[in-house]
Amino acid sequence: MDSLDRVVSPYEGSGHRPWDDSEEIAAPLRLHRTPVSPRWVDYNGHMSESCYLLVFGDSADAFFRYLGIDEEYRAGGHSLYTAETHIHHRREASQGEPLALSLRLLDHDAKRVHVFHEMRHGETDALLATAEQLLVHVDTRRGRSAELPARLQHRLSAIHRAHAPLPVPDAVGRPMGIRHAPGS
Structure with a gap:
């Protein structure tokens, strides 16, 4: 595939x-920055929801x-797959605006990794969106979960x-739904 x-x-x-x-x-990790691409802007004039993902x-x-997972690692028949993602949109981002992302590791076990991302405006530091993800380590040849190597x-x-002292964000683990006032 090209x-x-x-x-x-x-x-x-x-x-x-x-x-x-x-x-x-670093706690949290700050590994990715990018401007909002013109290809990501929708008919409302701001970044489309799919582009946040x-x-x-x-x-x-x-x-x-x-962590150490790259093309060579994947060629060996293993990768991390996303099992679940919850995105909370907070503010709009427009074409060309700088995005600064952070990531904190909430938990992990032998096969799973639970992370939380924050997307902030790269100049104002305004919170634009958050994403909580559950990742699963997979043996891609067998098509099933597999233990992460010891390293x-x-x-x-x-x-x-390093990330354990950070407070757990309010959005973590929140169910989606319409909140009703008592008696309504």
């Missing part, structure tokens, strides 16, 4: 940086590379320790 025939992350082909156990881990996906890809579990544990 790269023009599929969605391509801006990090495609960039590999991953080497992991250094002595390096301080695209940008959160690019932020997740930056995190995967931080990735070790890295996730280090990131989790």
Whole structure:
């Protein structure tokens, strides 16, 4: 499949940086910045809702590379797949405006990774949107979940320790629904 025939992350082909156990881990991680592309603007004159997910996906890809998951890793038959995403839209973003994303690791186990993204305006720091994601490590050849290798579990544990002191955002785990006043 030609790269023009599929969605391509801006990090495609960039590999991953080497992991250094002595390096301080930012809390939260700030791995992705981008301006709002003209291709992302809809008929209302601001970023379309599907493009928020695209940008959160690019932020997740930056995190995967931080963790050590890149093309070489995927060629070995494993990857992280998104099992669930909850997006909360807070403010509009217009063409050309700078987006700054952060990611915090909320939890993980042998097969799953729970993350929370914030998308902020790159100049005003206004919160534009959040995304909560549950990711599953998959054996792509067998088409089923698989345990993360020990080195990735070790890295996730280090990131989790660094992010554990951060408060859990109010949006985490919130169900969707229409709230009714008592007696209505």
